[in-house]
Amino acid sequence: MRNAPPETTPFFARDRDMHPPAYTPWYKTTVLRSPQRALISLEGTKSEITGPVFGHNILNESDNDLIVNYAKPGEGPIGQRILVHGRVLDERGIGVAGALVEFWQANAGGRYRHKKETYLAPLDPNFGGFGRTVTDEDGYYWFKTIKPGPYPWPNGVNDWRPAHIHFSVFGHGFAQRLVTQMYFEGDPLIWICPIVKTIPDEEAIKRLIAPLDMNNTIPHDMRAYKFDIVLRGRRSTLFENRKEGN
Amino acid sequence: MAQPLGYLKESASQTAGPYVHIGCTPNFTGIHGVYDKDLGSGSLVNDQTRGERITIRGQVIDGAGTPLKDALVEIWQADADGLYNSPSETRGKADPNFFGWARCPGDMDTGEFVFETIKPGRLPFRDGRLMAPHVTFWIVARGINLGLNTRMYFSDEEQANAEDPILARIEHRVRVPTLIGKREGNEVRFDIHLQGDKETIFFDI
Ligand SMILES: [Fe+3]
Numbered sequence: 001m002r003n004a005p006p007e008t009t010p011f012f013a014r015d016r017d018m019h020p021p022a023y024t025p026w027y028k029t030t031v032l033r034s035p036q037r038a039l040i041s042l043e044g045t046k047s048e049i050t051g052p053v054f055g056h057n058i059l060n061e062s063d064n065d066l067i068v069n070y071a072k073p074g075e076g077p078i079g080q081r082i083l084v085h086g087r088v089l090d091e092r093g094i095g096v097a098g099a100l101v102e103f104w105q106a107n108a109g110g111r112y113r114h115k116k117e118t119y120l121a122p123l124d125p126n127f128g129g130f131g132r133t134v135t136d137e138d139g140y141y142w143f144k145t146i147k148p149g150p151y152p153w154p155n156g157v158n159d160w161r162p163a164h165i166h167f168s169v170f171g172h173g174f175a176q177r178l179v180t181q182m183y184f185e186g187d188p189l190i191w192i193c194p195i196v197k198t199i200p201d202e203e204a205i206k207r208l209i210a211p212l213d214m215n216n217t218i219p220h221d222m223r224a225y226k227f228d229i230v231l232r233g234r235r236s237t238l239f240e241n242r243k244e245g246n
Numbered sequence: 247m248a249q250p251l252g253y254l255k256e257s258a259s260q261t262a263g264p265y266v267h268i269g270c271t272p273n274f275t276g277i278h279g280v281y282d283k284d285l286g287s288g289s290l291v292n293d294q295t296r297g298e299r300i301t302i303r304g305q306v307i308d309g310a311g312t313p314l315k316d317a318l319v320e321i322w323q324a325d326a327d328g329l330y331n332s333p334s335e336t337r338g339k340a341d342p343n344f345f346g347w348a349r350c351p352g353d354m355d356t357g358e359f360v361f362e363t364i365k366p367g368r369l370p371f372r373d374g375r376l377m378a379p380h381v382t383f384w385i386v387a388r389g390i391n392l393g394l395n396t397r398m399y400f401s402d403e404e405q406a407n408a409e410d411p412i413l414a415r416i417e418h419r420v421r422v423p424t425l426i427g428k429r430e431g432n433e434v435r436f437d438i439h440l441q442g443d444k445e446t447i448f449f450d451i
Contacts, residue, residue, distance in 0.1 A: 030389045
């Protein structure tokens with residue numbers, strides 16, 4: 001899958017100023033689900049440095065094409081056709097090869113295909129709303145989909161989620177495990193969303209907003225949005241003077 | 247002014263939301279025909295897997311004592327010899343019949359998660375001291391802004407737990423039992439409390 005030898009060093013300490021705190025009462029569900037006590041620091045042992053790695057062999061051909069992976073033959077979902085692409089990098093700027101990226105989203109009307117979803121926008125019979133891919137040797141990934149719609153959600157009486165795509169990412173170590181969301185450039189709902197506003201750092205929010213990428217549109221077919229995802233970096237092997245467990 | 251370090255920042259976490267199952271376990275939520283089976287579902291063991299078979303069960307419980315019915319739990323553990331099935335494992339080759347990772351959505355009615363697995367072996371801490379057998383847990387759900395990391399140790403490993411360098415550093419000893427899965431026969435019970443008197447210890451890993 002990649003030529004570089006596997007890396008075996010611990011990860012950089014997580015910069016928690018870049019992440020939402022657990023307790024953000026304006027996002028009401030966090031009130032009873034946020035641990036109240038300090039986390040206990042645990043520098044990387046093998047249990048955190050290692051992690052499951054998935055090969056391209058887990059993928060079906062159309063796992064990264066949400067336009068076709070649930071559609072009936074000859075049909076397709078309603079909505080704006082888009083290509084989402086980018087790289088999974090680590091904090092050193094190095095592409096993360098072989099990273100499993102899973103994504104899920106609402107349909108063009110803002111409705112999820114889920115038993116517990118009650119929003120009155122209709123289901124799209126040709127849209128499942130999820131897919132996955134594995135990054136190439138440089139950390140690149142891409143998938144085709146339709147642009148999700150914004151939707152109202154039960155929090156405040158008039159809270160709306162901006163259009164977004166959920167992402168779950170595996171790097172090479174379990175400590176890199178990350179779930180996040182991608183937003184779309186220019187959406188005014190981003191800046192009034194209680195979930196976006198759990199992130200304390202404005203620059204960190206901007207890094208979750210994918211710009212329109214007119215260089216990578218497919219002419220007469222779909223526009224492109226570019227979304228890079230950054231996972232935690234690893235310490236340099238040069239400074240590893242302690243051999244783990246030896 | 248100095249040279250810029252040039253490091254990027256980790257992407258900010260966002261909640262997995264109520265519909266994480268669409269993306270991670272679609273078959274569980276009734277969406278069939280796209281993935282043959284949900285990734286990480288089913289037993290972690292096959293006939294050839296080495297080690298002692300155990301079943302881990304538990305719930306993720308909120309500050310009002312209510313089990314979460316929309317959580318997604320993942321585990322990562324070593325094989326029976328304490329080796330991880332990972333390219334970053336340097337100490338030897340792990341059991342090829344044990345991947346060591348699984349995910350389980352909470353049951354839609356009870357919130358219970360279940361893992362059919364083996365008891366992991368011991369492995370060394372960074373200074374070479376042995377850690378007690380443990381399973382790493384990662385929990386996401388609606389209302390959890392950043393995935394929570396914890397470890398489950400085993401109640402039938404009193405001696406190993408007493409020597410464990412991570413457990414040893416926990417100042418508030420009264421909290422240590424929150425990390426111990428209670429073993430009865432081949433069943434290990436591990437409830438994860440997000441808040442309250444029994445709040446589970448979570449790690450900044
Ligand atoms: Fe959503």
